[in-house]
Each structure stands twice: as C-alpha cells, then as structure tokens.
Amino acid sequence: MLTPALRRILWLLVALSLVPAGILVARRIRAEGVSERVALVMDTQALTTQAHEVGLTPMALAKRYQKLGLTGVAVYEDTIASLVAKGRAVAMLGSEARSLAVARGDAPPDVPGDATLVRATVPGALDALLRDNVPEPTTVVLAGQRWYVYPGDVRNSLPAGPDSAELKAWRDAGFEVAYRPRNAPYQLRHPGADFPPEARYLIYAGTQVPGYPGDLAPLVKASQPYLTALIEGTPQQGLDRLLSKVPTVRLLSFNQDYVDRHLSPADLIDKYMLAVNERNIRLLYLRPYTTTDQGDLLKNSDALVGGLAKALRQAGYTVGPLQEQTFHYRTSALLRALAGVGVVAAVLLLVGLYPAPWGSIMAALVVLLGLVAGGLGWDALALMAALSFPVLGYGYLRRNVGSVILATGLSLCGAALLAAVGSERSTMLAIHPFRGVGATLVVPPALFLLAVMLRYRRPAGWVREFWGAEIRVSHVVLALVAVAALGFAFLRRGNTPVIGASHLELQIRQWLSQALTVRPRFKELIGHPLAVLAFAFPRWPAWLRGLLLTGGVLAQASVLNTFSHYHTPLLISAARTGIALGIGLAVGLILVPIAHLVVALGRAWLADSGRPERS
Numbered sequence: 213m214l215t216p217a218l219r220r221i222l223w224l225l226v227a228l229s230l231v232p233a234g235i236l237v238a239r240r241i242r243a244e245g246v247s248e249r250v251a252l253v254m255d256t257q258a259l260t261t262q263a264h265e266v267g268l269t270p271m272a273l274a275k276r277y278q279k280l281g282l283t284g285v286a287v288y289e290d291t292i293a294s295l296v297a298k299g300r301a302v303a304m305l306g307s308e309a310r311s312l313a314v315a316r317g318d319a320p321p322d323v324p325g326d327a328t329l330v331r332a333t334v335p336g337a338l339d340a341l342l343r344d345n346v347p348e349p350t351t352v353v354l355a356g357q358r359w360y361v362y363p364g365d366v367r368n369s370l371p372a373g374p375d376s377a378e379l380k381a382w383r384d385a386g387f388e389v390a391y392r393p394r395n396a397p398y399q400l401r402h403p404g405a406d407f408p409p410e411a412r413y414l415i416y417a418g419t420q421v422p423g424y425p426g427d428l429a430p431l432v433k434a435s436q437p438y439l440t441a442l443i444e445g446t447p448q449q450g451l452d453r454l455l456s457k458v459p460t461v462r463l464l465s466f467n468q469d470y471v472d473r474h475l476s477p478a479d480l481i482d483k484y485m486l487a488v489n490e491r492n493i494r495l496l497y498l499r500p501y502t503t504t505d506q507g508d509l510l511k512n513s514d515a516l517v518g519g520l521a522k523a524l525r526q527a528g529y530t531v532g533p534l535q536e537q538t539f540h541y542r543t544s545a546l547l548r549a550l551a552g553v554g555v556v557a558a559v560l561l562l563v564g565l566y567p568a569p570w571g572s573i574m575a576a577l578v579v580l581l582g583l584v585a586g587g588l589g590w591d592a593l594a595l596m597a598a599l600s601f602p603v604l605g606y607g608y609l610r611r612n613v614g615s616v617i618l619a620t621g622l623s624l625c626g627a628a629l630l631a632a633v634g635s636e637r638s639t640m641l642a643i644h645p646f647r648g649v650g651a652t653l654v655v656p657p658a659l660f661l662l663a664v665m666l667r668y669r670r671p672a673g674w675v676r677e678f679w680g681a682e683i684r685v686s687h688v689v690l691a692l693v694a695v696a697a698l699g700f701a702f703l704r705r706g707n708t709p710v711i712g713a714s715h716l717e718l719q720i721r722q723w724l725s726q727a728l729t730v731r732p733r734f735k736e737l738i739g740h741p742l743a744v745l746a747f748a749f750p751r752w753p754a755w756l757r758g759l760l761l762t763g764g765v766l767a768q769a770s771v772l773n774t775f776s777h778y779h780t781p782l783l784i785s786a787a788r789t790g791i792a793l794g795i796g797l798a799v800g801l802i803l804v805p806i807a808h809l810v811v812a813l814g815r816a817w818l819a820d821s822g823r824p825e826r827s
Contacts, residue, residue, distance in 0.1 A: 214564035214571075222557040229554025230625060232547040233632035237782060240635050243541040244781040249530045250488055251495050252521065253284035253390045253413070258468055258499040262509055265502065271385060277500070280514060281521025281531050284388030286497065287379055288417055290372040291394070292330050292341070298375070300337040303330040303367055309354060321352045328366050329359040340373025340406055346399035369397050371422070379410040388412045388533050390441070390495075395420040404434025412533065413495065415441040415463065416448055424450030432457045439534055441495055442641060444487070455643045461534055462641060462779065465497035472503040477515035485523050490730060490788075492640070492779050494534055496520070543636050551632035552593045558600040558626065565607040565663045574659060581655065585648030594634035595648040598776055601626025602656035602768035606743065606761050607663060613747045613800070616740055616764065620793050623768045624786070627775035631782060639778040646776040653735070656769040657762050664758035730784050732792030733774060739767025740796025741803055748804045767796065 214222070254277060256270060263270045274285060288294070295301040304312075307325035314320055323329065329352070332338045342349070342360065349360040362370060371394040382389050391411035393404075395418060403423030407414070414435060416422070423431050428450060435454070441463040442455055464487045466475065475483070487493035498520075500513035521531050559578050563571030578599050579592075586592035604626075605619025638644040743764025746757045770792075774785045 214561070219561065219564055222561050225557035226554045226561075226625065229551050229557070230628060232550035233554065233628045236543060236547050236551065236632040236635065237628050239543075240541055240631065240640075241782050244492065244640075244783070248528065249494065249532055249534055250524050251283045251388065251413075251534050252281060252498055252517065252531060253286050253388065253495065254282055254498045254500065254517075255286050255465075255468075257288065258502055259285070261502045262500045262513065266510060271381070273500075274382075274387065275385065276510075277513065277517045278386065280518035281524075282387075282498070282517050283532055284390055284412070285382050286390040286392055286413075286415055287375070287382065287411075288392040289394045290340075290375050291368050292328065292370055292372060293367040294375075295330075295337055295341075295372055296367070300334040301330055301332050303328060305329070305365060306361070309352075309359075313354065316355065318355075321354060323352055323361055324363065326365050328362045328364065328370075329354075330362070330367075331357060331359045338372070341370065344373070344401045344405070345370055345396050346401050364397070366397060369394070371396055371400065373406045374408040374411075376408060376410070379408050383410045390415050390497075391438075392417040393422050394418055395422045395424055399426065402430065403428070404431040407434050407438065409437075411438060413441055413461070414438045415443070415497070416451070419446075419448055421448060421450035421454055428453050435459075439495075442643065443497075444491070444493065444642070452643060455641065456638050460641050460643070461495045462491070462493045463495040463497055464491075464493045466499065468499050468502065471499050472501055473505050476506060477512050477519055480516055481520050481523055484520055485527065486731070488524065488529065489527065490780050490784050491777075492781060541635065541637055541640060548590060548633050551629050552590075554625075554629050555593045555597045555600070555633065558604060558629075559596050561604055561608075562600055562659070565603065566666055570662075570666055574662070578655075578659075581648065581651060585651065587647075590633050590636075591647040594630050594646065594776070595651070597626050597630040597633070598648075598652040598769075598772040599655050599659070601629075602765050602772055603659045603663070605768050606660060606765055610747075610761070613744055613797075615747060616743050616797060616800070617793070619743075619764070619768055620740075620771065620789065623771040624789065627772055627785070627789075630772060630775055631778075634776075635778055642779045646778060649773065649776055652773045652776060653766065653769050656772075657765045660765040661758065661762045664754075664762070668754065730788045730791065732788055732795060733770050735770035736767040736789070736792035737796055737799065739763045739765070739770065740793060741800035743767065744797060744800025745803060745807060748800075749807065767792075 254274065259273060260270045263273045266273070268276075274282065290298075292301065292303050296303050305325065306321070306323035306327035306329060309323060309329050310320035310325070330338065330341075338360070345362075347363075349362050352359050352361055374391060379389055379391070389408070389411040390413035391408055392415050393407065395403075395416075400423050403421075403426075421428065421431065432454060435458040438459065439461045440455060440458045441461055442451065443463050443465060446465075464484065466480065466483070471480065484493075484496050488496070498517065500516070501509045503509075506512060524531050559575050562575045562578065565571060566574055578596055581599065582592035582596040586595045601623050605622045606615070609615040609618045609622070634646065636644075639646070742760045746752075746760035746764065749757070771789050774780070774788060775782070777785070
C-alpha cells in the first residue's frame with residue numbers, strides 16, 4: 213500500500229516529467245512536419261508486362277502515366293536471364309549443353325546437368341557478373357566457344373550489374389530512377405560498387421541486402437548518395453545493420469497478384485493515402501494492372517496513378533522527387549531520463565491499486581516484463597509506460613462518466629512519456645520497432661481485472677470460492693466469453709493479425725477513413741462505451757461493472773498502443789485518440805437509455821414469469 217503523502221509525491225513526479233517530455237514531443241512534431249513531398253515510382257517489370265498486353269512500349273506507357281503524376285520508375289539489376297532477354301548474352305543449363313553436344317556427335321561436356329552456362333554476345337556484357345560474384349566460374353569450350361559455368365540454375369538469381377543505357381534512357385525521359393540491386397546466392401565480392409549514378413533511390417530486391425551476411429561497410433559507404441527504402445511489411449536481412457547509417461525513406465508496395473485480383477484503384481488509393489497520412493510513408497511503389505480481372509488494364513491504371521496524385525495534392529502534399537531524408541529528429545539522453553522518472557513513478561503508483569503484498573508484486577512484474585522485452589535501455593521504459601498508464605486511469609478515477617475523459621487524458625500523458633523515452637531516428641523509421649507491443653493490449657486489462665478481484669477477496673478466498681462453487685452453464689458461458697475476448701484482442705494485434713477484420717468491419721473502416729481525418733481504432737470505439745455504462749449504472753453488480761471497466765482499460769491500452777507505433781506522426785495519433793474518445797462517449801451516452809430500457813423490460817419479464825398462471 214502507498215501512503216497518501218507518497219502517492220502525492222509520485223503524482224507530482226509524473227506531472228514534472230511531462231515538462232522534459234513535452235520538449236521532446238515538440239521537437240518530434242516539428243521533425244514530422246518537415247517532409248510534405250511524396251514520390252510515385254512504378255515497377256518496370258510490371259510495366260513491361262502491361263505494355264506487352266496492350267501493344268505499347270514500356271517507355272510510351274510510362275510517359276502516359278507520367279502525365280498523370282508518375283514521378284519515377286524502379287529498374288532491377290540485371291541477371292543472366294535479363295541479359296539473355298536483351299540479346300546481350302546466351303545461356304543454357306548443363307543438361308542442354310550435353311544434349312546439344314551429343315546431337316552434334318561430340319563428347320558431352322563434363323558439367324552438372326543443373327549448372328548454368330553463359331557467354332556474352334556483346335563485349336563487356338558479363339563484366340559485372342564475373343567481377344562481383346563468388347565463387348568464380350569455371351570454363352568449358354563448346355563448339356570452339358568458351359562458356360562460363362556456374363553451379364546451379366542461377367539464371368534468375370545471380371546479379372549481373374546495372375544496365376547503364378536503360379537507366380540513362382529513363383533519366384533522360386524525365387523519370388527519377390529507383391535502382392533495385394540483388395544479393396548473390398553465394399557471396400558478393402564488391403557490394404554497392406556498381407550502384408548507378410543515374411539512380412536516386414535504392415530499393416533492394418529479394419530478402420537480403422547485397423553483401424549479406426558479410427561486411428556491409430562498403431555498402432554503407434556506397435549508399436550515401438541515395439535514399440535507401442525501408443519496405444513496409446517486407447523484412448530484409450541485413451537492412452537493420454544498414455538503415456541507421458544511410459539516408460532512408462519508408463516505402464509501401466503491394467503484391468502484383470493482390471493488386472490484379474483484389475484491389476480496385478479506389479482501394480489502392482485509400483491504402484496509399486492512409487500510409488502517407490498515418491505511417492509517414494513517402495515513397496509509393498506502384499504496380500499497374502496486368503490482368504483483366506477487374507476490368508480494362510489501362511483505365512484502371514490511369515485511375516490509380518491519376519487519382520492517387522490528385523488525392524495527395526488535395527491533402528496538401530507535393531508529388532515529386534524526394535530531395536532529402538524524411539526528417540531530422542534530435543533527441544536528448546538527459547531529457548529522456550527525466551521523462552523516464554515519470555514512467556517509474558507510474559509503475560510505483562500501481563502498488564496503491566492492490567492490497568499488500570500484491571501491489572509490489574504487480575509493479576515488479578511490470579518492471580521485469582519491460583526488462584525482458586526491452587532490455588536495459590529506453591525500450592524497457594517505453595514498455596513500462598504502455599503497461600502502467602492504462603491501468604492508473606480507472607484504478608484511481610472512478611467517480612462518474614467524466615472519468616472516461618480524465619482517464620484518457622492520463623493515458624495521453626503516458627503516451628507523451630512513452631514517445632519521449634522511445635523516440636529516436638531508428639524507431640521513427642521502424643528500423644527499431646517497439647519491443648513488447650503484443651503485451652500492451654493484454655497486460656493492462658489483466659492487471660486491472662486482478663485489482664478489481666483483489667478488492668473483494670484475497671487469492672485464497674477466490675480459490676476456495678471457485679473450488680467449491682457449483683458450476684452452472686452461465687458460469688461457463690461467462691468464462692468462455694472472457695477468454696474469447698482476451699484471445700481476440702491478442703490475436704487481432706499488429707498489421708498482419710491472426711484473425712483478420714470481417715467484411716463489415718472493413719466497410720466501416722473504409723467509411724470512417726473517408727468521413728474523418730484519421731480513422732479511430734475499433735478497440736476504443738468499443739471500450740469507451742463500456743466504461744460509460746459502468747459509470748452510468750453504479751447500482752449494477754460490482755463484478756459486472758468491473759468487467760465493463762476492464763473493457764474501458766482495453767480502450768486506454770489501445771491509446772498507448774497507438775503511440776507505440778513510432779512511425780506514425782504524433783499529431784495523427786492524438787487526432788485518432790480524440791476522435792475515438794468523442795465517438796465512444798457519444799455511443800456510450802446513447803447506450804445508457806437503451807440499457808435502462810432493457811433492464812426495466814428484463815425485470816418486468818422476470819417479475820411476470822414468477823406469477824402463477826390464472827386458471
């Protein structure tokens with residue numbers, strides 16, 4: 213238990229810590245407001261596929277989209293297969309070479325059947341291939357010509373350098389160039405050495421950066437003149453060792469098959485705009501439609517490019533080249549430490565919500581979880597803030613409906629401290645994500661529910677009660693509902709949840725996105741009304757009000773969870789929280805008279821059911 217004097221001191225420390233936190237929050241808001249430029253680049257492989265379908269050249273098609281707002285193209289590093297397609301080399305498998313030799317009446321070459329044989333038809337075409345890849349190829353002479361032999365079928369995977377002529381043609385046509393280098397299947401000798409000067413962006417192809425898992429220092433040095441893309445939702449090995457040392461930009465793209473079959477131009481525009489507004493994405497990677505699953509290829513692609521450019525301009529963005537890093541945020545170890553004092557005070561305030569010794573145990577568990585998930589550093593403090601502040605609101609403020617507003621205000625204070633201790637360049641670019649994000653939606657409601665339970669009985673009392681209780685169907689149903697709700701909240705977390713949103717929810721989300729500046733989170737739209745009901749009916753059973761307030765704590769936990777997504781601008785997160793609070797209060801107040809009516813009707817029905825029937 214906490215004495216009143218100690219409790220006041222802890223609340224004072226929380227209040228004072230908001231001063232250094234406010235300084236860091238103001239710095240971050242200024243940094244996030246700097247970049248208002250967005251670039252649109254199109255995948256040249258998809259562009260070429262579409263061009264073949266409609267009978268145009270890729271360049272002619274790209275210029276069509278350029279007039280609608282397209283700013284650049286993404287060009288892949290050559291492979292043996294692409295060199296063959298361009299007529300600059302010829303290649304075949306070892307099995308083919310052996311068949312051809314036998315057909316000529318020659319002895320079959322001593323090469324494995326799955327080996328790749330390649331030779332240049334244009335002088336110098338294989339220079340980068342031979343220079344950079346390890347192991348060096350062996351050679352074999354077939355029909356008087358020397359072929360290079362690589363183990364395995366590497367026609368589509370072995371990097372062969374940039375096509376300078378192609379890159380120059382795109383640049384001369386007024387397009388920004390995004391270069392897509394590859395990593396070698398075995399080893400790359402000089403990663404980054406042949407990055408083309410015509411390019412502005414580096415978007416790594418595949419699941420690894422060039423040179424991984426070896427020394428990436430040469431790649432860091434070679435990447436300085438470019439903006440290196442962090443592709444949202446696409447982990448690439450080695451990227452975390454690179455992005456903190458090079459100019460960086462966040463990128464969003466969608467799989468070609470997903471675009472062709474499932475996403476209309478309007479759907480794509482909504483998703484891209486959501487990413488730009490709420491997740492600090494500044495490089496939008498477009499793939500034109502390549503099938504007729506959703507109608508005319510060109511009309512849909514025109515609608516996508518033109519509609520997206522128009523939507524960006526209407527939202528106040530400039531569609532054009534990105535000339536510099538997205539933002540420059542300057543943090544301070546001293547200010548972070550002072551803000552961290554408020555986090556520690558909040559954890560200690562948890563002690564006052566439980567009877568001894570359970571308060572100390574719960575606070576210690578929160579600290580332990582922070583250290584286990586976040587380590588000895590700022591991550592631990594950020595997680596402790598996310599776990600403690602949602603509980604404090606309804607733990608200390610339980611008077612009336614106005615407590616919903618006060619509790620949300622306290623959660624926003626916790627969010628400010630979380631942002632202050634956790635924000636730095638690597639976290640804001642999602643290079644270093646929030647540690648323990650899954651716990652932020654599960655632990656606070658569990659802590660609050662335990663506090664409610666311990667107010668009425670000690671753990672031994674609950675054990676005796678449950679052990680000797682007569683199990684009824686209602687008990688089983690309530691237990692299953694509680695477990696299902698907790699599991700649902702846990703499995704729905706993140707951008708790729710185990711349980712996805714229903715079609716109805718997706719429609720509601722789309723409507724909210726279109727109707728409001730930012731879309732509020734469903735957990736808050738549900739949790740806030742539950743808290744309103746708990747305060748509006750003080751005579752309801754304590755256990756029922758405790759469950760309703762636990763739902764309210766889930767809404768408060770969602771507030772902190774929102775701010776734990778460091779790549780989302782703070783003002784967007786604050787707006788989302790405010791909109792959700794307003795809608796939640798309105799829904800809750802509407803539900804109050806409905807609940808009164810339902811309770812009255814239920815009581816009348818139960819009273820009537822107890823009367824004997826007249827003969």
